[in-house]
Amino acid sequence: MSSGNKSIISKIPAREWRGLVPAMEGGRLKVALICHLCGTTDHWTAAQMVGPQTALPKVIQMGWRADGKVTCPACIAAKRKKPEGKVVPMKLVTPVATAGDVDLDQMKKHKRLVILALEDYFDEASRRYREGKTDKAIADELDLSDAFVAKVREEFYGAIAEPEDVAAFRAQLDAAKQLCADLERQLSGLCQRNGWRV
Numbered sequence: 325m326s327s328g329n330k331s332i333i334s335k336i337p338a339r340e341w342r343g344l345v346p347a348m349e350g351g352r353l354k355v356a357l358i359c360h361l362c363g364t365t366d367h368w369t370a371a372q373m374v375g376p377q378t379a380l381p382k383v384i385q386m387g388w389r390a391d392g393k394v395t396c397p398a399c400i401a402a403k404r405k406k407p408e409g410k411v412v413p414m415k416l417v418t419p420v421a422t423a424g425d426v427d428l429d430q431m432k433k434h435k436r437l438v439i440l441a442l443e444d445y446f447d448e449a450s451r452r453y454r455e456g457k458t459d460k461a462i463a464d465e466l467d468l469s470d471a472f473v474a475k476v477r478e479e480f481y482g483a484i485a486e487p488e489d490v491a492a493f494r495a496q497l498d499a500a501k502q503l504c505a506d507l508e509r510q511l512s513g514l515c516q517r518n519g520w521r522v
């Protein structure tokens with residue numbers, strides 16, 4: 325009897341089990357689940373031999389994934405968390421749209437976090453960020469949006485002063501423009517004195 329069942333299992337191509345490991349134990353089918361990421365094990369059993377078409381949906385119902393590799397629910401959740409991590413805080417950016425108390429508390433907490441970061445990274449005297457920090461750097465660090473950080477900074481610390489390098493270059497450019505204006509004035513004076521059209 326059990327050897328007959330074994331041969332049934334062996335007739336189904338292994339790939340159709342998509343990584344599941346079926347075996348007959350005491351007349352029952354036992355499908356072993358072994359997570360390919362963390363090694364967690366579980367199993368699903370049936371009173372008699374069934375094929376992967378029946379077993380797979382049951383395993384998926386248990387929260388597992390079998391797509392050639394078998395993955396446990398915890399590892400699926402952990403994988404899912406990563407890309408969503410960046411997206412979730414987006415809704416906190418628009419507290420106006422979700423004016424519930426919970427969101428308001430959440431927003432206050434985020435505000436405090438941004439202020440703490442600004443205390444470290446923003447120099448109030450020069451109204452500039454220290455060593456390469458930016459609104460975006462804080463946003464990335466706290467997993468919030470750039471716009472939210474900018475709003476909190478504007479509210480509590482004010483506008484950012486022009487970066488030193490930019491200010492220095494602008495001063496140079498202003499001086500050059502002044503020089504050009506002076507030279508043009510001199511040119512038109514010279515033309516007039518020589519009766520030449522300006």
Ligand SMILES: [Zn+2]
Pocket residue numbers: 359360361362363364395396397398399400
């Ligand atoms: Zn796992």
